[in-house]
Amino acid sequence: MTFEQVKEILTTKGGLPAAPIAPDASLASANIDSMALVVLSMQVEEGTGVEVSEDVLAQAATVAELAELVGRYAEPRA
Template sequence: MKHVLEELKGILTTQAGLPPAPITADATLADAGIDSMAVTVLSMQLEDRMGVFLTEDELSRAPTVTALADLIASRAAGSR
């Protein structure tokens, strides 16, 4: 899970241009600065990098950054 959280943070900071400081495990998506544009970038990058397909709606429903990482991890585990 920690690996997924770091990958998530990396995508959000390098590809979506978000500052790293507010992207903490317990932050809400809004507090972390994850807006609809960042969710769109994240959706595309997850598919390209990890072969994980999650819709923007699925991603934006996560209540926290940890929940988002858990969702990504569970979907990645299911695609193996």
């Protein structure tokens, strides 16, 4: 999953403002709280069938790392 896809989920489904969500922003400075991570987790599971807990997502230091982490989980398994 790309940064833009994660940003889209956070803004449309999570109701977050787009402006602070930048690749190098920390989760806190991008206003990504635990509720936003729950929404992201649910959307990833709905879209891919893969469950990624919000605890795992919270380990990301930046929004770019968050997108990378989601992408790793959302990759098709062989």
